[in-house]
Amino acid sequence: MQFSLLNLIRQSFSANQGWTEQWRSPAEPKPAYDAIIIGGGGHGLATAYYMAAEHGMTNIAVVEKGWIGGGNTGRNTTIIRSNYLWEESEALYNHAMGLWQDLSHALNYNVMYSPRGCMMLAHNTHDVQVFKRHVHANRLFGIDNQWLSPEEAKDVCPILDISKNMRYPIVGASLQRRGGVARHDAVAWGYARAASALGVDILQKCEVKGIRRDASGAVSGVDTSRGPISTKKIGVVAAGNTSTVLGMAGVRLPLESFPLQALVSEPIKPLMPCVVMSNTIHAYMSQSDKGELVIGAGTDAYISYSQTGGLHIATHTLDAICELFPMVRRLRMLRNWGGIVDVTPDRSPIIGKTPVPGLFINCGWGTGGFKATPGSGHVFAHQVATGEPNRISAPFSLDRFVSGRLIDEAAAAAVAH
Numbered sequence: 001m002q003f004s005l006l007n008l009i010r011q012s013f014s015a016n017q018g019w020t021e022q023w024r025s026p027a028e029p030k031p032a033y034d035a036i037i038i039g040g041g042g043h044g045l046a047t048a049y050y051m052a053a054e055h056g057m058t059n060i061a062v063v064e065k066g067w068i069g070g071g072n073t074g075r076n077t078t079i080i081r082s083n084y085l086w087e088e089s090e091a092l093y094n095h096a097m098g099l100w101q102d103l104s105h106a107l108n109y110n111v112m113y114s115p116r117g118c119m120m121l122a123h124n125t126h127d128v129q130v131f132k133r134h135v136h137a138n139r140l141f142g143i144d145n146q147w148l149s150p151e152e153a154k155d156v157c158p159i160l161d162i163s164k165n166m167r168y169p170i171v172g173a174s175l176q177r178r179g180g181v182a183r184h185d186a187v188a189w190g191y192a193r194a195a196s197a198l199g200v201d202i203l204q205k206c207e208v209k210g211i212r213r214d215a216s217g218a219v220s221g222v223d224t225s226r227g228p229i230s231t232k233k234i235g236v237v238a239a240g241n242t243s244t245v246l247g248m249a250g251v252r253l254p255l256e257s258f259p260l261q262a263l264v265s266e267p268i269k270p271l272m273p274c275v276v277m278s279n280t281i282h283a284y285m286s287q288s289d290k291g292e293l294v295i296g297a298g299t300d301a302y303i304s305y306s307q308t309g310g311l312h313i314a315t316h317t318l319d320a321i322c323e324l325f326p327m328v329r330r331l332r333m334l335r336n337w338g339g340i341v342d343v344t345p346d347r348s349p350i351i352g353k354t355p356v357p358g359l360f361i362n363c364g365w366g367t368g369g370f371k372a373t374p375g376s377g378h379v380f381a382h383q384v385a386t387g388e389p390n391r392i393s394a395p396f397s398l399d400r401f402v403s404g405r406l407i408d409e410a411a412a413a414a415v416a417h
């Protein structure tokens, strides 16, 4: 350790930030950690928090190449719901929903979880059949979901246009009242602060560039932009970069990466009481606590790491939004942005072991992983800490792409976010 004045200032500064930042020269070997989590998004930070809080593993580090929450966690449109079709998905997303409800208390940090309801619009007979099937499947599983007529949908969200001569007529809707939104960056900060308080090191601006393996093939550490770190367990939660990181250990994954974009309007007074989504025309909107209308578009048609999206994708979404909500037509856009999402062939995440001993993955959340953040972190913490999946995460193992036991939310649910 070099005891320069600059180092001392940095250390006291980082202590005052509320989370731990190790300031060492790149040449100096890092201490061994019991586990390293690659990726300081919501899922990675939640994993570290639950490993410390529930498994007593405090000698661990989260390694983040940028700043915490700067990936998809801070770029998403924050929709939370658990009305998925298949039982495996229902169990996973509803586990997250249960944790959301008490998360601000558990972390002692206001994540602004707001269960204001999540409505999904039906525009044609196929939508009606699919959504009614969802409502029934969810209720059989004990998850709240209800079917609404167009008039009932308008009662819940008065700015919806339900006239019959629309380009995308609304013929009904499903509503999950417990669905809603949360403040995305607060989720990253809340988990980071709580994990740090339990002893977890959070290393920002520290990019993993290589995965080390010992003579037996098991992981033995990582090479980072700030030097090597030794460890026997690595959990990779690096959305949009998973294939690159796993490639460092010679593991190939069934993942494709797509840009996904969103935008917000200028802030206005409250007019949007819930989240409204349309899978069929791929547009959705909610209103943030700052007053901005939060509007999400679809993924680009082509794979890319560009972290932006095609203009035509956004303009199609805005066409649809203006048709569904004519009164927002003259609002101005405040800003837009994009992220990179990892998509699996069955549109369900991969959580579990890899062929490399000590190397675990949590990826493939595609366009819909924010809602899962607490549940994902909770089950992945169990996986990394114990080496084995728990009851909820077991069906999401990588070997389902060999066995064919897929959890096909794409074909079954045309799932969006």
Ligand SMILES: Cc1cc2nc3c(=O)[nH]c(=O)nc-3n(C[C@H](O)[C@H](O)[C@H](O)COP(=O)(O)OP(=O)(O)OC[C@H]3O[C@@H](n4cnc5c(N)ncnc54)[C@H](O)[C@@H]3O)c2cc1C
Residues within 6 Å of the ligand: 038, 039, 040, 041, 042, 043, 044, 063, 064, 065, 066, 067, 068, 069, 070, 071, 072, 073, 074, 075, 076, 077, 078, 079, 080, 206, 207, 208, 209, 237, 238, 239, 240, 241, 245, 260, 261, 262, 296, 337, 338, 339, 340, 341, 365, 366, 367, 368, 369, 370, 371, 372, 417
């Ligand atoms: C525009 C948009 C809208 C979305 N809307 C919704 C929504 O409404 N509801 C919903 O549920 N989901 C939504 N999602 C999806 C959701 O954002 C993601 O599934 C979720 O945030 C993934 O969280 P994460 O922690 O896994 O990933 P991230 O937050 O992306 O974290 C991964 C981290 O890994 C880091 N990393 C990568 N490579 C390395 C490396 N080599 N070394 C160190 N660190 C590395 C990255 O810098 C990043 O910070 C949306 C996504 C986008 C882009």
